[in-house]
Amino acid sequence: MKLATWNVNSLNVRLPHVLEWLDGQPQDEAVDVLVLQETKLTDDKFPAQAFIDKGYEISFFGQKTYNGVAIISKHPLSDIHKNIVGFEDDMARVISAKVLGVRVIGAYFPNGQSPESDKFAYKMRWLDALTLWVRELSKQAEPLALMGDFNITWDDLDVWDPVELADTIHCTEQERAHFKNLLDLELFDAFRHLHPSEKKFSWWDYREAAFRRNKGLRIDHILLSKSLQHQVQACEIDKEPRKKERPSDHAPVWVKLQR
């Protein structure tokens, strides 16, 4: 079973990249479930047919200009939730479904802008609500896969310049404390589990030739229930799509489970 997450920064622009990436997976390693963030499309504009034509089941939840999330799956989706259950939110940030016996959550965490801003306060409230909801979900029988653009670095290994970026957005103690609260719900970071000391990033700024100079952050994550830990075979950040013309600023991240 292969799960993946990708912040596409506009599915309108990136649809060809997504289809090409799915088609380009090794034959015995097709993606079973892909969650997308920042589709930036209302549901009436979602390119559903492009995925249906390739045999995917899809569920999506979007809005104009900002946010927007989707699940693209080779297998039936059930028990679909949109946004955090129990949290009023006017932004389309979360979509969740059961697939192949796993509770998959695709999430676009708030950016937060800067620690002083109202948006940061919203990020903290949103993280509190997510943690409460995931705690409830973790009591159910199915293992969890919480995937998406977390907009949080776990530690300095996730940051190209931890000194220059100390205490800035994505790198504050408050954000990292919330990340730890999520991991404390019997979850683990799949990439870090397999690559304990690798400095690899999933996002690079469009400016300053940041990708070429590898000035990036690791903010896109796959958290799995610890009950799945012995099944994890591989987890990688695929930089290839970031090298293409008109790329997303994020790279897809995938995990392969023996399941």
Added chain:
DNA sequence: ATGACTCCCAGTGGGAGA
């Protein structure tokens, strides 16, 4: 360097992202 790039909605500029 209060920037840089890209997307969107707008409408010949401005907000947001990270």
